[in-house]
Structures are given as structure tokens and as C-alpha cells.
Amino acid sequence: MAVISRGFLGRKRERRDDLPPGQYLTEDFPVLSAGPTPRIDTAEWSFAVQTESELHQWNWQQLHDLGPEDIATDIHCVTRWSKLGTSWRGVSLDKIFETVKTNYHFVMASSYGGYTTNLPLEDLLGGKAWIATEFDGAPLDPEHGGPARLLVPHLYFWKSAKWVHGLRMLPKDEPGFWEQNGYNMYGDPWREQRYW
Amino acid sequence: MTGVWKVGTVTAVHAETPTARSLQVEIPDWPGNLAGQHLDLRLTAPDGYTATRSYSIASAGPGTLVQLAVDKLPDGEVSPYLVDEVRVGDELELRGPLGGWFVWRPEQPEPVQLIAGGSGVVPLVAMIRAHEAAGSTTRFRLLYSVRTPADVFFAEELESLQKTSTNLEITWVYTRQTPEGWPTPAGRVTREILAESTIPASDTPTVFVCGPTSFVEAVADILVDLGHPAERVKTERFGGA
16 A cells, blocks of 8 residues: 655656656656776677677678668666657668577677676567667767667666677577676566666 | 565764755655665656666665765756655655666775766765674775765765775865865866875776766766776766767
8 A cells, every 4th residue: 555645745746658658747857877988899899699609790881781770669767767769870770680599598798898787589589679879860979879779668777788799699598787787587567677 | 575665764964065955754654775776666646657766776785775965966756856845754665676787786896986976976875884894894985975065965974984984085176166275176076186085097996976966977987087996996876969
């Protein structure tokens, strides 16, 4: 039974079907990072997928040769802000995985700077996930994960690894950085899967 | 259990700055918390509408008395209520403790450099208190950047510790207005200040930086440039970029 907070009325509100439970709207773009922001030159940037048998690699140009697309999506951070109708540009993970063969069903994404986060492979496929390189029509700022970040907007935003550097295929699900530090293995905002 | 909402009762409130206040909350089911952890706080309106925000915890240790310190955001929904409305005896719903990264444990042997911008000092005060409570002899340094002397959180406690603690050193940086007779003019934290008034990278400290995003970005970049390995610089940011 919830405690009614004496004298609290909250903001004027309308029911919104596009806001997951426990989230509030922000016009800002807050930053959540565990350490200093890595600065990576696109000339040095590379992205790799490591499977059980092969290493696939793309440099900046090769990534763009796969054909970036525009993405309009809502994003939801576990720290409770949501931002609706954001615009991005990036390369679909479907294009990355066109040439990748694997029997493993789980993925550990890793970043420049050492950040990691785990995802089921199926959450990266089917037009649900991208390697994003632009936000709001401009190259992605380093604070927000530039030059390239994972964009998996149907999960809490910590799954959208900033400064993404590669994916490692795994036979079973293993916890990444925040997942070892108290956060949920999957992170569905609509089911409020925030913490352990 | 971290995931369960607990009911706490406000037992004391104290004005920290013109826009911030600290709250003592007695939470009978609280399992204790590490220094640096945060919690979720939920308010419920009479029609069932809820608003939840995360706040750093200023206290640390095994007790059930938890201290928060909240700065009022101009457009905030929860912080104005906590700063202006809540009074002793009110009940609040809380969930936590949360977070296992931005924490200091008394058994950590290495020196610790704390760097705070504004209300970012809250989790760092928890670390200072844990360090004092444990009688830890590891070296602690705090660099605390505030706009004016009136904006200092936990001013009395920090000033007193600065005089009495043998293992804590505090450097104050005033960005808008200094105390009278202060030797240096008001200004932001610079590379020179960080180089001169923080534990050098060669002493391999763990560095905790907490504050507004722009502050943390600027400070963390300089620290890396001064030779601190990125993995030893732990950050917590708030606000937009």
C-alpha cells in the first residue's frame, strides 16, 4: 500500500501511453558514465564481432559503406528520465550480422574505456538495434558516446553502450559492467527491470 | 532486499544552503549502505500519481538512520517538495541501497582523492564519514568546488574535520564569490589547481568525481591528462550536456 505524500500533488499530467512506468520526460540529454569520457578519432576507430570461430572487423569507412539509416525513437534511462522522439543516424546491426555466422545466442558489447554490457542476440536483430554515429543531425558528441555508440532503445539506455568497440558472442548470458553492479540482466523499461 | 519499497519517517531536516536541505530518515528495514551508494525516493499524490527520483546518500554504515541532502532544481518535481515541503514526521517511500561502483569501502588501502562540484559532494561526504568512522589511516583529500561560501553543504562538519582529522585534507574552490580575505580570486577548477591540490597520479589514488555533467567532464579530462589511469577515475554526473 503506497504512502500518500502529504502536500504532494505532482506536476500537471496527462496519461501517456508512450512513457514506461516510473519514468519522467526530459527535454535535456543527461549523461551517465562511470568514468572519464574516452576521446576516439574516427581514423583510429574500429568495430569487431568475435564469434566462436571468427573475428569480423570494420573501420569507420567500412561501417558507413554498410549504409546508415535515419532512426526516430524514444529512449529511457534507468535513472528515470525518458526522452521521446529523438533522431539518430546509424547502421542497423542486421547489416553487421549479415556476414556473421554464430550458434551463440548472447552478446557482450564492449567499449573503448572498458565498459561492457550484455544482451541477447535477438534483441540486436530485426530492426531493433544500431551502431549510431549521429544525433540530431550532427556527429555524436563524445559525452553521449561518440564517435559511435550502440543504440538499443527498447531496453534501458545503459544497454546502448557508448564508445562501442565490439561485440563478443557468448554461449550463455554473462553480466556486464552495470549488471555486476546491481542492475538487471535484461533491462526492459516497460517491465521496470531496473535492479537485481 | 534492494528491490522492495520501504517506508521511512523523516526525523530531522536541516537547511544546508539557500536552495538545499538535508533530511534524516529513519527506515526500520534499511540494511545499511556503503559510502557512495544512492537510493530511489518515491512520492505519491492523493490520486495515485507517483514521481520517483534517485538521490545520493550522505550517510554510510550499518544503521537504519539515513541522511540525504537535496538541492532544489528550478524545474524540479520532487526536489522542491523535499526542500520546501517535507517536515519531521512525514513518511517517504525509499528503495535501495543502489549502485556498487561509485563506492568506497574501508578496507581499500589506496589513497583517495574526492572532487566535488556543488551538491555532488553528498556521496563524497558519505565516504569521508565512513573513513572517519572506520579510523582508516589512508590518505583522503577533498577538492570541493562551490559557487559561494553560502553554497557549501555540511559546512560546519567539513570545517571541523579539516581542523581535527589527521588523514583528511580539504581544498576549497569558489567559482563566483570567495570568503573575505581569500588569497585567490573566484574561478573554476583549472588544470593548475588539480595539479597542485590533488593527490598526484604517481601515488596511484582512486579518484571519485561527482557534480554537474560539465564539471565532471572537464575535471575527468584533466585528470586523465595528468596521468591518472581512466579506470581509477570514478565519476557520477547529473544534469544534461
